[in-house]
Amino acid sequence: MKRLFYICVIGIALIGGAAQGQHIITFCGEPVPIDQDFVRDKLINVIKKQVRVVNMPSLRQRANIYLPLVERYLIAYGLPTDLKYLPIVESGFLTKAESGVGAKGIWQIMPATARGYGMQVSAAVDERENFDKATRVACQLIRDNYLNLRKLAGTVNWPLAIAAYNFGIGNILDAVRKQGSNYFTMKLNPETALYVYKIIAVKELFEYPELYNSKFGYNIFSSAEVAGKAPQEEADDSVDPDMINAIEKQIAKNKDKKAPVVKEEQYVLAHIEGKMKNFRDGDMVTIVLDEDLETTNYGLSFKGYSFGVQGWIIDDRVYFKLGYGHDVTLLDLDKQKGVLLTDLLSKKRINVLLKNIVYEK
Template sequence: MNLLAYLSLATGLVVTSVFAPTRLLNAPVDRPSAHSLTFTPAIDPGLTRMLPPVYFCGESVPLHEEAVARRLVSALARNTNQNQAIYRIRKRASVFFPIIEPILSRHGIPLDFKYLPLVESALTGMAVSPKGAVGYWQFMPATARELGLAVHAGYDERTNLVKSTNAACRYLRYLYTRLGSWTLAAAAYNNGIGALLSNIRRQQQRDYYYLRLNAETGKYLYRILAFKELFSNYKSYDHLIPERMMAYLSEPLTPDSEPDEDEVLLPEVIVNEATQVAIDTPVQETAKPLAGQTADIPLPNAADVFRGGIKAKLVESAGVARGQVWVFHLTRDGMADGKQVEEGDVLYAIVEDVDPKTDKIYLRADRLYSANEKHTYMMNLSAIDASTGRIGIKLPDVDQIKAGWILTWKTL
């Protein structure tokens, strides 16, 4: 059963049209599509069981929540009708990702953010939104200048892949430091940090998946996840994805071949002048601020990053593999996920991901056993790098992962 057929049965969804390729990837990101999918509240509970585990920057996507699973399947459904368009953007990504990935790594930004410009611009340097956002990463002029990019008549560094990617990394690092979560950083990239913080304060909720946001921002991360899953894990969806789309996802890429006229993804040639300049620019180049500008956005006080963190030492590890459960003992009293915790309480953590490219391990604690109360509480804590406040711990040599390894944990 293909994805749209399953959606129709599981949610009562009536599909009235098929999106044209240019509608999917040429639509401006700051304007909701007129063809958005609408779901009824009813859903087959089996949907969540049909999806593999999904992670964004080491953070687990809570697909056990039916609403979350429904939104991800909706984003996948939008893309699985774009057979030729998806193949075209796969070809573009095969050229640009090797340029983007080293820049992300140099700035300490998770590689999952390489899919963000697919949503923003379909990786097109000359993409322009109705509001004036330009380039691969879709910066407004004022934001671009604050990030050190030159924007003036006849010369716009937003169309330079290397320089705009460096700028995007500085901006994402700033958003993450302010918000403490990569999912929230992605949402703030789309909607602005001020609007997102306002929603967080008003709703008293810091989890993207449970925040009530505007339609565009509410779907934004799912659109990124849809590209990630289709490009890197499509075989896990072979029971949902139509056979024709599976063929396009598995077809060998031939970047140098000329596209047929009816397969052109956007109203411009795939390798335009700005793109060629970006490809020819060495990856080692870093964006230089304009005269009188700082090299980076000012970051908040480090104390804001660590507020609410607790320390716990490892007492038992089952192995360095996704899904393994590790046991930690708290080393001092503190607050965790809104609860008073005490030294000696037991923290049960799951290895959510191990990234060999960055040599990092991602741990999330889902339960805490109170030694004093003899009771187990559900928790939502992540291990963070104590030096940066970011999720993900640099993986030491395997023989160093033993009893006594102390990590910092924080509610995100």
Template sequence: MIAEAQHIISFCGEAVPMNQQFVQDKLVNVIKKQVNVVNLPSLRQRANSYFPLVEKYLKAYGLHPDLKYLPIVESGFLTKAESGVGAKGIWQIMPATARGYGMQVGSGIDERENFDKATRVACQLIRDNYTGLRKMAGTVNWPLAIAAYNFGIGNILNAIKAQGNNYFTMRLNAETGLYVYKIIAVKELFEYPELYNSKFGYNIFSTTAGPKKKPKQSDLKVENDEDIIGVIEKEIEKNKDKKAPVINEEQYVLAHVEGKIKNFQDGDMVTIVLDDDLQTSNYGLSFKGYSFGVQGWIIDDRVFFKLGYDHDVTLLDLDKQKGVLLTDLLAKKE
């Protein structure tokens, strides 16, 4: 097994400014709400089926793989999903946008329901938003490009001219102001469930665990405080001299499981022993031979462990896949 060091929360390869308290608070609030969205076995099944396909399209169009989480926020990967304003398909493309990219909409045909065609158009639209903002505004980043997917490139261009190019400090409409946060929250819950399962007290991806009563839609609403701009301005002033977080290159060290393991269940503890020294930016140096008890959660036949280093260190198998196969864990495979 391999520990992965020096990771921070990011979106499309760009660091999320978690050094600013209002960003932390807002993201945590959104994550709490999104737990009840991702805690649906049918959604998990659809996502796992679509992710490999979406990743291939994103790669073909030169887009970051993090964007595979966008359809979860838009539609839950339901091809026939339709919004109250007429957006449709897993990418929730509007009729006029679809026609503008050559899709047939009307007369009994709606190609927005076609996964292949809709995904191609969504990738083109995202790429066009990115290049368009760079050309017209002279500046661009992925949060802004994805905010444009939700709000329209014209509206985001106007916002940039009036407020600058930092999505996290911009005053946008309630939906767009939360849109990128929701995608980041879903990414966090899918990629780092071990950090949140222990906080919520159950496996958010288990088919049997979780809240006994599903919440109402009104309970899932995330409020975007209209007075947040005042808090933002104070935070900007307080943090004006702080440098933005830097995503460091991943580093790997060997580790192994020690002790007997029988009938592993969600929340059980195992002992991990380092076979190399582990140096982290926030937690210092842990020497070879250091052992620590960690809590694990079973998700899709793999066990994800909360190591106690937050995002700085995660556990991978020797193929660099997140978590460890349950069968390998029980067999104590290196």
């Protein structure tokens, strides 16, 4: 009963429907197959567990510094920017972090791998602790994994390439030859079976916290609240072998379903009626449209339409759950998500943008 409750409460944030519209979770530009029950349930469990990770104030401080920097490297190397969350799973952005098997640095690079890419690794100098050099090598390694999978296996996708970062390219190649190229249905070691899920979970919690705050019923980034209320279940580490037949049937049933294609992103002017001196987590604020908003899944709302939404304080900003899933997001005029808390407390009117994702019909 307890597991079913969490699926009902949190799962609504992961599934689409006529009432909720599209809520598409992606990893490196590829849709995550959450229409498959075993994938959705596993991701829900991992998200619950990762709440305790992303809630750490010291981690969030480091992430605020490192995430924009890592994103620049990824762009320079032609890699998806979603991979900026990988170091959070690996090390929490601790440059001197070291694992029991000898991996070190924010990217947790093994000694032999580091030396193979020209890094110095010795008692006197360990360049894996150097942010610039380690990040360059990590980008090269990820890119090489992707290219080698395409060349040697004849197939590639980003979940596989990132699984190879954790498990080794040789092991993933062997698994692909035996099991095919769908990471989400592969039987891997427990750590690798959860690895990509963890990165997706961290991405969701960093980029869409307002969706999960409202589903938990409290601010998941408030340490006092999480200490008392965060779910404690452990995530299931692998696909149960007894479920393989059911999984294959479900994949066959869904094989012709296609994820919606994004046509464009529109920006609609709106404003918040502010100066809420006593604003607290979960309080309602009023948003007023200054232009018509026409969404793919919810239809047309005219200029002047106002609606109340919940706001959640995260660091120095307030994020809002608008009720459109991922389709519509509130940004400030600099196109940063949410608004400054100080603005909400002090300004009578805060001009904002609503980013509206329009899908092809």
